Amino acid sequence: MADSQSAEDFFSVAEQLLDRGIAALKALIPIIWLQSKTTPIQFLVGGTVVLLVSLLLGISPPQDPAEPPLIKPRIPVVGHFWGLFRGHAAYFTRLYDRTKLPIATVTVGHQKLYVIYDGALQQAALRAKDMDAQTLMVDAVALIFGVHQTTVDTLLGRDGVHPSIMAPMEHVFKLTLQGENMSRLARTALGALADTLNSVDNAAGGIPVPNLYRWLQTLVSQTTSKALWGEHNPYQNGSLISAQWEFDDNVSPVMMLGIFPSLLARKAHRARVRIAAALERYFSARHDSDSDSGASAFVRERSRLLRSYGVDDGELARNETAITLVATSNAVSTLFWCLAEVFARPDLLRDVRAEAARAVIVTESGRDSQETAGKGQWQRATVPAVGLEARVPLLASAYRDAIRLASQSVASRRVLRDTVILGGGGGGPSYLLKAGTDVFLPAKQVHRDRAVWGDDAEAFNARRFLSRAQGGDASDDTLRLRKAAFVPFGGGKHLCPGRHFAFVENLATMTALALGFELDGLDAVRLDMAESKRGETAKPVPGMAGGPVVLRRRKGWEHVVWEFSC
Numbered sequence: 001m002a003d004s005q006s007a008e009d010f011f012s013v014a015e016q017l018l019d020r021g022i023a024a025l026k027a028l029i030p031i032i033w034l035q036s037k038t039t040p041i042q043f044l045v046g047g048t049v050v051l052l053v054s055l056l057l058g059i060s061p062p063q064d065p066a067e068p069p070l071i072k073p074r075i076p077v078v079g080h081f082w083g084l085f086r087g088h089a090a091y092f093t094r095l096y097d098r099t100k101l102p103i104a105t106v107t108v109g110h111q112k113l114y115v116i117y118d119g120a121l122q123q124a125a126l127r128a129k130d131m132d133a134q135t136l137m138v139d140a141v142a143l144i145f146g147v148h149q150t151t152v153d154t155l156l157g158r159d160g161v162h163p164s165i166m167a168p169m170e171h172v173f174k175l176t177l178q179g180e181n182m183s184r185l186a187r188t189a190l191g192a193l194a195d196t197l198n199s200v201d202n203a204a205g206g207i208p209v210p211n212l213y214r215w216l217q218t219l220v221s222q223t224t225s226k227a228l229w230g231e232h233n234p235y236q237n238g239s240l241i242s243a244q245w246e247f248d249d250n251v252s253p254v255m256m257l258g259i260f261p262s263l264l265a266r267k268a269h270r271a272r273v274r275i276a277a278a279l280e281r282y283f284s285a286r287h288d289s290d291s292d293s294g295a296s297a298f299v300r301e302r303s304r305l306l307r308s309y310g311v312d313d314g315e316l317a318r319n320e321t322a323i324t325l326v327a328t329s330n331a332v333s334t335l336f337w338c339l340a341e342v343f344a345r346p347d348l349l350r351d352v353r354a355e356a357a358r359a360v361i362v363t364e365s366g367r368d369s370q371e372t373a374g375k376g377q378w379q380r381a382t383v384p385a386v387g388l389e390a391r392v393p394l395l396a397s398a399y400r401d402a403i404r405l406a407s408q409s410v411a412s413r414r415v416l417r418d419t420v421i422l423g424g425g426g427g428g429p430s431y432l433l434k435a436g437t438d439v440f441l442p443a444k445q446v447h448r449d450r451a452v453w454g455d456d457a458e459a460f461n462a463r464r465f466l467s468r469a470q471g472g473d474a475s476d477d478t479l480r481l482r483k484a485a486f487v488p489f490g491g492g493k494h495l496c497p498g499r500h501f502a503f504v505e506n507l508a509t510m511t512a513l514a515l516g517f518e519l520d521g522l523d524a525v526r527l528d529m530a531e532s533k534r535g536e537t538a539k540p541v542p543g544m545a546g547g548p549v550v551l552r553r554r555k556g557w558e559h560v561v562w563e564f565s566c
């Protein structure tokens with residue numbers, strides 16, 4: 001007994017020490033993460049030595065006067081290192097608040113990076129042909145999702161035999177996330193959502209939701225994964241959905257090292273291994289290419305392309321661990337903020353309900369169907385999901401303003417050749433971006449620029465994207481300016497290809513929830529947005545997701561069967 005107690009104490013102390021070691025190491029990573037194109041070992045050893053030596057000696061890289069202005073750190077030599085060390089992507093916001101520069105150079109030791117805050121300059125950078133996302137992004141994806149370096153090299157064309165996969169992959173995005181393929185995805189996802197909505201039973205007390213954000217995470221993962229993976233959907237086992245969010249909560253730049261992830265990033269590593277194992281079974285059984293199994297064109301075409309590069313089932317599974325996460329993480333956060341902002345404002349909710357009532361088609365059912373068996377007289381409410389925006393312009397505007405505020409994405413590019421970008425839509429000052437430097441483009445400052453969004457830029461305004469003819473107060477010129485400064489989906493060649501699907505799915509979900517349901521107990525005072533460190537759409541501060549709520553059918557809408565047409 002005593003022995004087992006002391007063994008437990010030993011492991012508990014060891015675990016605490018390990019946690020501290022990991023915390024210290026994690027704090028170092030953002031710097032290393034922002035730099036380098038070396039192997040993980042060179043990355044760790046070389047990067048740390050160079051960083052420490054250059055920090056100690058205060059060596060800065062040479063600065064051409066044509067480059068963006070240099071921001072000097074508050075604490076000489078180590079200031080930026082410390083800022084990034086503590087704040088990660090949020091440090092870019094601190095630098096902007098201090099300097100208000102449209103674009104800046106930041107040096108960390110002997111390395112430099114550029115941060116672009118101005119909307120027009122961001123657009124110029126995103127359009128420039130020698131700005132590359134893949135070198136930074138694909139290396140990161142490989143290490144974070146555990147794909148082998150040889151696979152990445154093959155996909156990127158570094159083996160000198162295969163061309164890069166990026167051009168055909170862009171084609172796959174266009175083919176599978178637009179038009180009829182996008183509608184098919186939305187049809188399946190919204191069909192699964194309808195099952196949940198139709199299961200709400202007021203007589204049984206509705207659905208108790210302790211945490212609205214977590215509830216939406218699970219719901220959207222269920223509906224979207226079904227649409228993506230078809231009838232053999234590995235995520236229909238709820239524990240895989242939990243593993244996905246466990247991964248998301250715990251993934252950290254420490255994984256970029258690729259060294260001992262099972263020790264240095266234990267929770268995230270464990271979760272990704274479980275997901276990859278389930279996906280490997282799916283791919284080994286060839287469910288992705290079985291046309292009857294209902295796998296989406298997105299999954300089918302991606303795996304067909306990846307296999308054509310010689311990628312085996314295990315590697316395919318590790319690579320595709322990213323898919324469901326990419327298709328749900330930002331979409332869940334935007335849905336949460338839109339829902340919370342609208343339901344927290346009774347006047348706005350009333351107006352949203354009025355337009356939703358005009359958009360949704362209600363038909364008397366009159367007879368018992370499979371869903372209504374034994375429950376008497378029911379109505380059928382059909383949400384016309386595709387083209388819905390024209391029918392619910394206020395809700396669409398509210399949705400955009402919720403994303404505007406929540407988006408804290410930081411797109412990243414690497415400059416391949418010296419490039420000059422022009423501000424002011426082509427007529428402003430020019431800046432030289434030097435080859436080999438990484439460029440970061442935070443959406444937050446563009447989305448809160450008072451010159452574009454007005455004096456209430458920091459606040460939610462559901463009518464901000466409405467024209468005067470639609471009941472908004474912005475002129476057509478202002479709306480054009482706002483459209484150009486709305487960048488939650490990045491831009492250029494890598495503009496998010498899933499944005500149409502996210503819009504259709506979220507707008508239809510919001511329409512049905514607003515019209516037919518109540519979120520009893522939603523507490524507007526307990527809503528607070530966290531600052532994103534990784535550069536994604538903001539989540540709520542833990543414990544500040546509006547408090548516990550109960551989802552109930554709205555009075556007058558108790559006997560409705562919901563469906564979506566796409």
Ligand code: HEM
Pocket residue numbers: 133173177326327328330331334409411412488489490491492493494495496497498499501502537
């Ligand atoms: C409201 C929801 C969403 C937001 C805010 C969002 C945001 C973004 C952002 C900021 C990027 C990086 C763009 C850049 O680097 O310029 C991106 C890329 C991407 N997104 Fe989304 N996204 C959303 C939903 C989705 C969905 C539903 C899917 C898939 C069904 C998806 C698939 C992708 C893919 C595949 C990329 C990589 C594109 C490339 O590298 O060419 N996204 N997204």
